[in-house]
Amino acid sequence: MEYTGDEIAVVGLAGRFPGAADVPELWRALRDGVDAVHDHTDDELRALGLRPELIADPALVRGHGRLDGVADFDARFFGVPDDEAAAMDPQQRLFLEQSWVALQDAGVDPARDERAVGVFAGASPNRYFLFRLLEQDPAADWEARLATRWSPDYLPTQVAYRLGLTGPAVAVQTACSSSLVAVCTAAQSLLDFRCDLALAGGVSVTEPRFRHTEGGLVSPDGRCRAFDAAGQGSGFGNGVAVFVLARLEDALEHGDRVHAVLRGWAVNNDGADRAGFAAPGLAGQAGVVTEALAGARIDPASIGMVEAHGSGTPVGDALEVAALTRAYRAAGDTRTEACALGSVKANLGNLDAAAGAAGLVKAVLAVRAGVVPATPHHQEPNPDLNLPATPFFVPVKTVDWPSDARPRRAGVSSFGLGGTNAHVIVEEAPAPAPRPPATGPFLLAVSARTPDALRDLADRLADHLDTDDHDADGPPRLDDVARTLATGRAAEPHRAIVPCTDHATAVAGLRRVAAGDPPPVDGPAAAWVGGADVDLFVDPAGARVVPLPHHPLRPVRHWIEVGS
Structure with missing residues (x-):
């Protein structure tokens, strides 16, 4: 593989997802085509504090990508006082925790690593404040609390403060595309030498309070039937995904484990060329894919999988496929039904500000393993997609990547309400250079x-x-x-x-x-x-960093109960 020097390496990743406590569990679920959306019972909805009239509303969407242990946090480990942990937006707690796990995956100890680490992240609105704190004490000085601590603006700076990171700490808020835009922003910051490592991703914690409306974004049962004739939107869910990024050249020199390579990326906005503020734009979506392909300097026919935004709405899916096809055809791709088209929303629901990062996790794991996961709930393609005339098909079962398609490449899209689009080109990592056998002790x-x-x-x-x-x-x-x-x-x-x-x-x-x-x-x-500060690493013969189990966390419940 040839590189230009503008490539970014994924050297660490971590996350928690509906039905998956970590990244390996997510990969097993994706390979098995698991539907991780949970259907809430009346008792569960009451425990969450939903009003009786909302529970009785037939339009209430009970399906939700629930995250186990969202109320739990190891406050002592991260140096957060208990009362502060209870008031803290759980999104900030989750992102802090998984940022630390991602650094562990990358073999980075911020206290000793001299590389400057930046943080780029997005979060959903602080619903914990709305449905827990505000109702508990409406008269409290919540304006001061929000202005100094618990709004999404402070997500990256909480991580920088708690983990001692001194690179740029930048909040990225572009709705559903926030986390993928954060990855793009982090990648560019690395190329500009504003930092040497970067944490990038997003987090979302919501509750099943959404109602289905005809033609809306939320499906009646909370399932996303991406690119299917029966698609009526998707449900929402909770999740967090974090990447550790580095310049590829530096990562290889440092001996880092490279999970995958980001070859190109782009961010744009649809502008006014669309039906309304909340509507997607064909030209904007095609343009962001075209720009990412150009930045990657690759033949689009070498891409074997596109992890799409895949909202599951008839109009949105048809427009996205049309935009992808326009971009690929303009770049010279003449294939038909050769590139797999998927959406992790079909497994997890729409993770809102974390949706793009969740899709990127799927793409990184797919190119690393050489496996194309199935897209659940897909039975009959939406005829408006006209897939036989496009480079794309929707895989209904998990298959191995074609053996002759090397290097393995994937595209990842994420589009935010309001028109901010992001697209990233992912490539499998370069093969490690051969080494002589390790000799002990x-x-x-x-x-x-x-x-x-x-x-x-x-x-x-x-x-x-x-x-x-x-x-x-x-x-x-x-x-x-x-x-x-x-x-x-x-x-x-x-x-x-x-x-x-x-x-x-x-x-x-x-x-x-x-x-x-x-x-x-x-x-x-x-x-x-005995406690001495001794350098135990005495083997200079090319030893590398590898993912290993991290220090155990002991999370306990830090949560404002409804009515407490």
């Missing part, structure tokens, strides 16, 4: 904030090394594991060192730590276990 440094957390983390690391559930590269090399633990994790007070020569001795040693009987060590390793 190795020192695996494990630390945590409490003895229980240390035992838990050691057990999870042992499981990670002892499982067959790895990607095509197999289990991580121990030199990579040693480097990641030594340089990409904070040195917490409770520590242990596991000397090992192979995976079997590593797993056995970690099990001893989990059982409270860590292996004995001496020299610098013993000094580190």
